[in-house]
Amino acid sequence: MDPEAIDSLSRVAHGGEADPQLLDFSANTNPRTPSGVATVYEAALPASRQYPVDDYCEFRAAAADYIGVTGNEIIPAAGSLTGMRLLFSVVVDDGDSVVVPTPSFGEYDREIRLQGGTPEFVPHDEVMAVDPTAHDLVIVCNPNNPTGESYETAALRSLADRCAAADTVLCVDEAFLDFTDRPSMAGTPGVVVARSLTKIFGLPGLRAGFLVATGDLRERLDVARPAWTLSTPAAAVGAHCLKDTEFVEETCEQVAAERERMRDRLETRFDVAPSDAPFLLCETDQSVDEVVDAARDRGVVVRDATTFRGLDSHIRVAVKRPKQNDRLLAALDV
Known part of the structure; x- marks a missing residue:
């Protein structure tokens, strides 16, 4: 930082x-919120007298099944923003150029600057056309906040292919994707997806979410993530909610x-x-x-x-x- x-x-x-x-x-x-949340939370409280088991197997399995990837691709996080800070700390160096859509979630700008990166603001409806060779990281919010539009899947996949060819990481914030019928970009090589349990499950104070990544980037994120990322109740409630399709x-x-x-x-x-x-x-x-x-x-x-x-x-x-x-x-x- x-x-x-x-x-x-x-x-x-x-x-x-x-x-x-x-x-x-x-x-x-x-x-x-899904039924049974309070019961699951209360049942997890006694176990909170001990440190959480840091592999979060149940939470990872539920998240993987929910989004359609394998469990080892899930990186638990205390909310999607905490996950994105982890990602930015791993991939952004001083002076790196990062594409940030505008108008969009204001934390992208701040978090990139905190890591010493340089935000390059691009209108949200022009992000699909950016040249990733000129940047070190590209951020997409899908659907975009605050405008609400989602991106065509073909355009996103084309951007992901260009980013992969340029060795540029593509971060797709899918905090609101649950409300659409669009497929997730999770599991796409070179793409890191950020997901939140805040929006769809109505639990902003729980602070639970996850990243999805593959390959060497997944390994680096898992090594760099803080120990005991999720509280025991957050992991239990998160797994419970993710199963309630x-x-x-x-x-x-x-x-x-x-x-x-x-x-x-x-x-x-x-x-x-x-x-x-x-x-x-x-x-x-x-x-x-x-x-x-x-x-x-x-x-x-x-x-x-x-x-x-x-x-x-x-x-x-x-x-x-x-x-x-x-x-x-x-x-x-x-």
């Missing part, structure tokens, strides 16, 4: 509201239906971006502060999306349960 970079950087703004009296649409997490299917159907219903209403006031994710990016011709404040006065929190690089007139709203979504729509006067 670059000590000078630490002195020049600050924290990144995120969604999330701590006030329980407000309905939070600023964070894109599932309002539902019926919950995932139901969630995807519900989110897709509600997303389109919300879009129809929101488009009466905002310019709404296409989305395959559990959120909608809305451009307004009014003051963003006024829109955000008016919604909050009505008990609803929406994300001020001007905190994303390149956006200056946008809000982002999550997709939740029908009655919750109705409250959002009323708060936004649509």
Whole structure:
């Protein structure tokens, strides 16, 4: 990590509201969790008096089965962001050039700078056309946050092939891919996939996720990862959730239906971006502060999306349960 970079950087703004009296649409997490989570967590607590078994066999097996790879390709992480920090620490050296999509997840920029790398910002809809020979790492967010669009599989595979030929690592952040019918890039040589249990399973505080990598890069990541990466309860709950594919299917159907219903209403006031994710990016011709404040006065929190690089007139709203979504729509006067 670059000590000078630490002195020049600050924290990144995120969604999330701590006030329980407000309905939070600023964070894109599932309002539902799989059944049995509390029971599994409580059952794991007694074992927390000992260190976790560092191979995480059950968690790796569940993650591998969920995503369609072998267990040894899974690198456990305390959330996908922790996994990406591990990846960047392994592959990014001082001065390395890293393609970062924009607008996109703000932590990419900060994490690359913390490792001494140089972010090269590319519009998110032009990332598939980048020349990887000019860069040391390429980052793709699929679907992209905050815009919501996912990339065509053929375009992603073409980029992966070009990256492999250039010996450039491709990192694909698939935090929201569970909400789509797109295939994962997991198991593709030269590609490191980052996955999160936060979004689809509605457990942001659990801090559980994983990377998927192959070959020598997988070996290096597994050696470099911190010992006891996941707490015992996080590993147990994570494995439990990853086995509940019926919950995932139901969630995807519900989110897709509600997303389109919300879009129809929101488009009466905002310019709404296409989305395959559990959120909608809305451009307004009014003051963003006024829109955000008016919604909050009505008990609803929406994300001020001007905190994303390149956006200056946008809000982002999550997709939740029908009655919750109705409250959002009323708060936004649509």
